[in-house]
Amino acid sequence: MSVKKRTFVFVALALLVWSVVATGFAGYYYSIYSDLLVKTRKPIIYVNIGINYGNGTIEWFNGTEARAGDTLLDIIILVATTVNYTAGPSGAFVNSINGVSYSDSYYWMWWMWTTWGWFEGQVASDKYMVGDGETLYWYYEDTSIFPLPKPS
Amino acid sequence: MFANGFLSPWGVAGMIMPFQMAGMAIIGVAGGFYRRYKSGESPGRLFVEAAILGAFLTLTYDIITNSGVAVLALTSGIPIIPAFITTFITGMAFAIIHIISNTILFGFTFIPLSNVLQKFGGR
Numbered sequence: 001m002s003v004k005k006r007t008f009v010f011v012a013l014a015l016l017v018w019s020v021v022a023t024g025f026a027g028y029y030y031s032i033y034s035d036l037l038v039k040t041r042k043p044i045i046y047v048n049i050g051i052n053y054g055n056g057t058i059e060w061f062n063g064t065e066a067r068a069g070d071t072l073l074d075i076i077i078l079v080a081t082t083v084n085y086t087a088g089p090s091g092a093f094v095n096s097i098n099g100v101s102y103s104d105s106y107y108w109m110w111w112m113w114t115t116w117g118w119f120e121g122q123v124a125s126d127k128y129m130v131g132d133g134e135t136l137y138w139y140y141e142d143t144s145i146f147p148l149p150k151p152s
Numbered sequence: 153m154f155a156n157g158f159l160s161p162w163g164v165a166g167m168i169m170p171f172q173m174a175g176m177a178i179i180g181v182a183g184g185f186y187r188r189y190k191s192g193e194s195p196g197r198l199f200v201e202a203a204i205l206g207a208f209l210t211l212t213y214d215i216i217t218n219s220g221v222a223v224l225a226l227t228s229g230i231p232i233i234p235a236f237i238t239t240f241i242t243g244m245a246f247a248i249i250h251i252i253s254n255t256i257l258f259g260f261t262f263i264p265l266s267n268v269l270q271k272f273g274g275r
Contacts, residue, residue: 001189010204017207021251028244116230122242146167147227 038131040068045132049079052151053100054140072110072125072136091124097138105144111137111151118150153177171220175213182209190266199259206258207251214247 001009039045045068049061061079070078073092077083084096094108095101102108110121110128113135121128130136137151153176154169186205190198218239225235 006189010201013208014204017204017211017251020211021248024240024244025248028241028248031241116234118228119230120228122238147224150228 035131036129039129042132043068045070045130047075047130047133048135049075050135050137050151051076051080051097052137052139052141053098054106054142066130068132070130072121072128072130074126075130075136076125076138085126087126088124092126094125094138097140100140105142106140107143109139109141109143109148111139113137120148120150167224168217168220171217171223175216178212178216179209195263198263202262203255203259206262207255209258210251210254211247214243214250218243218247 045066046063047066049064051059051061053059064075064079066075066078073083073085073094076094076097080097082096082098083094084101085092085094087093097108100108110125111118112121113119118137139149139151141149153173156172182205186201190201193201219236221243222236222239225239226232230238
């Protein structure tokens with residue numbers, strides 16, 4: 001391969017990476033900004049929180065009043081009697097809710113109600129800012145099952 | 153990559169392991185292919201080329217593995233377009249860190265690592 005052609009190939013590769021990354025970066029920040037704008041429109045928000053203990057007991061806290069900017073972890077601390085969690089670099093790991101602790105393959109997972117049904121939380125609960133009118137669900141479930149059982 | 157799928161400190165890779173293996177296979181093929189073209193080039197040029205290749209291959213790897221996550225999202229009933237958009241947006245922060253760090257890593261480690269491997273491999 002000639003030097004000229006080789007240089008062209010690598011410059012083209014660099015430009016391709018730059019354009020894809022720059023587009024992704026812009027899309028990512030636009031998404032975060034839009035989300036933040038919607039979620040901080042009102043100072044007080046109302047959310048619905050479900051807690052499924054995995055033994056048939058389900059508690060609902062509908063219309064829970066919270067402040068704009070509160071995270072899902074803030075909300076569960078607000079509605080539950082006891083919440084134990086460990087803060088880590090990737091976010092908070094919820095060890096137990098109301099005395100029900102993780103054991104074996106059973107962990108506390110969180111879900112969000114969307115227009116497509118239940119959607120598994122993609123980030124740690126302290127990284128997810130709750131929006132007005134959202135329905136969120138804590139589910140103590142067997143994480144060794146694939147796909148992860150959705151709230152029913 | 154198969155072993156890493158089980159031993160990674162981030163936990164078991166699970167269903168995205170085939171996508172990770174495919175991504176790594178492409179990187180391996182690209183490395184083997186590039187080896188033919190590296191002899192006789194100046195260190196400066198190799199540094200820049202390795203860095204660009206690192207960025208490109210990491211981007212390719214992230215696209216493949218994020219597609220794997222999106223396919224998993226499809227199994228939970230999310231339509232195809234929202235599944236891919238959500239997955240790629242969620243993964244973007246990690247992808248940017250991944251690409252930048254690998255660009256630096258590939259650039260700086262390519263020549264010394266290549267020299268060491270040549271000594272051991274005799275080629």
